Amino acid sequence: MTKALSKNISQIVLAPFVLTLAQLAAPATQAADYDVGSIHIAQPWARATPKGATSGAAYMTITNKGSASDRVNCVSSDASGQCQIHSMTMEGGVMKMRPVEGGLEIKPGETVTLQPSGFHVMLVALKHPLEKGQTVKATLEFDHAGTVDVEYPVAAIGAPAPGAAAGGGMKMQGPGGGMMQMDKH
Numbered sequence: 650m651t652k653a654l655s656k657n658i659s660q661i662v663l664a665p666f667v668l669t670l671a672q673l674a675a676p677a678t679q680a681a682d683y684d685v686g687s688i689h690i691a692q693p694w695a696r697a698t699p700k701g702a703t704s705g706a707a708y709m710t711i712t713n714k715g716s717a718s719d720r721v722n723c724v725s726s727d728a729s730g731q732c733q734i735h736s737m738t739m740e741g742g743v744m745k746m747r748p749v750e751g752g753l754e755i756k757p758g759e760t761v762t763l764q765p766s767g768f769h770v771m772l773v774a775l776k777h778p779l780e781k782g783q784t785v786k787a788t789l790e791f792d793h794a795g796t797v798d799v800e801y802p803v804a805a806i807g808a809p810a811p812g813a814a815a816g817g818g819m820k821m822q823g824p825g826g827g828m829m830q831m832d833k834h
Contacts, residue, residue, distance in 0.1 A: 728786075
């Protein structure tokens with residue numbers, strides 16, 4: 650057998666092993682989708698938090714495939730003492746974050762994206778930091794569709810949404826240098 654032929658055979662035999670090792674070493678970037686009743690949840694994810702942080706956030710896309718409106722609330726999380734659906738808005742140059750009272754409405758045929766600087770799941774009273782590469786579980790309750798446990802893969806601190814361009818993170822200052830304010834609840 651020639652030296653070149655021997656080298657080619659070695660590469661063919663080793664290629665599947667190298668590919669398998671690369672797949673095991675690569676971080677999981679694809680989150681699972683969830684269906685409950687007429688609701689479809691896609692691309693759940695969360696951001697890592699710095700050590701000592703008392704709150705964190707999780708995101709996803711929710712589609713109502715039904716013919717009636719539904720409302721979603723976060724009822725529990727394995728990583729926090731409390732979880733809530735929050736909105737983030739700019740008012741007079743000040744960014745304000747508030748719980749969505751009564752739950753976030755998802756109208757029939759509508760898709761709502763929970764993302765940085767908008768609606769999000771707020772994880773309050775964290776039990777431990779959210780760490781990149783781990784997952785956070787939260788239980789969501791829909792008024793009509795029912796309850797579903799969702800696992801949110803944790804991305805790096807400041808990471809953009811899956812598929813978004815880098816730098817799409819939450820800005821702590823608004824136009825004109827406004828400050829962020831979180832209303833007490």
